[in-house]
Amino acid sequence: MPHQCTSCGRTFPDGSKEMLSGCPDCGGNKFQFKPANATENAGPAAEADEASDSAAGADGTPASDSGPSDGTRPTADGEVASASDEGAAARGPNNAADATPDDRADPTPDDAVAGAASTTGSDGTEQIADRSDEDMAQASARSEVVSPDELDRASRDVDSAETSEPTDEESKPGIDALRDELNDQFESIRIVSPGQYELNLMELYDRQEYIISLQEDGRYVIEMPDAWGIDDE
């Protein structure tokens, strides 16, 4: 769940090796990392998922077609967006209005649900406008190739992403849990807190691709191995 392709929104479970040679769907090489404790919005996500499921179900198109076939549970934003985008594209703009789930029994629609609903009624770019800042960055990445300029920025710009130092009481359980989780993973660089890193040298050495830019918000850029090198593995 924690890794998400910023180009197409496909998500990968922590420890997945699928993404190591780039996103299998779109070939993107820019991913966003979402630690386990950042997925608390899975609730709204599940609702949104339901919404798009029922919307897609209305005309008999199974929404799960667009999900990953490896049985991993799709995360909120990317998969929902791609599922409903595809659905909307297939149905055309007229049917898209019908697909809005008016009969849903949820009296307090939150942001994620609103986002998903507006997706079904409009194209992908409008849906982006409803998102938070982070997701807007993701959304723009979804439609463009990362520019050299952004790569450059990624290696320098830390102020905007800087978070306040968490207090011990707050950070202890989160970091410990995260670290336990990561101990079983292939993780090669751990961000302990902004400016504090732990590196797994063997993992860094063993990976074919390498990280060329880190950002404090969990985003990172990897350089893709050459296509002809993949066969050698």
Next chain:
Amino acid sequence: MGLLTNLRDSISRVTDGLFAADEPKRIGIYGPPNAGKTTLANRIARDWTGDAVGPESHIPHETRRARRKEGVEIERNGRTVTIDIVDTPGVTTKVDYKEFLDHDMEKDDAVRRSREATEGVAEAMHWLREDVDGVIYVLDSTSDPFTQVNTMLIGIIESQDLPALILANKTDLPGSDVQQIANAFPQHETIPLSALEGDNMDEVYTKIAEYFG
């Protein structure tokens, strides 16, 4: 016709690159932070090309990107050895911005330096995997060489069958203990030197020519 000529040129360039036996060897200068890698790289580059490779500093992680100096021609015993030098960022398992705060650095700068240093370690490890033909491993002879980083890197270098020269640097400092480094890696030859003062550089160049020529 121009197109054909271009095509033929690029094909011959590719084949030259693949098969040339006298292609300069790319030698990575590796080691933990603050061992004197850049000081050594600058010393070699200045001695043989007149240029420097990069800025030196007492603050760890001054080198945060690998820097290359190509075509360094070293003359030894009447023959010339040409190498490309890659000065790599210091390799470590932990980077903490707090260590930079002691060097009169603002927190923002320290955090940025820390992040760049981490990227630098990733880059150094990547170079080790992909792009070097030999390694000059620089150690600070005033520090304990029995560290996880040194053991791991030397292990990787050995597993790759890369020719490696171990340099015990900073022999000009009072606490220097070259023997301790020789004991730590008995399977390799250890050459003492002071890259800062230029002490024993003759032997270093002789060994470079011998190992990487």
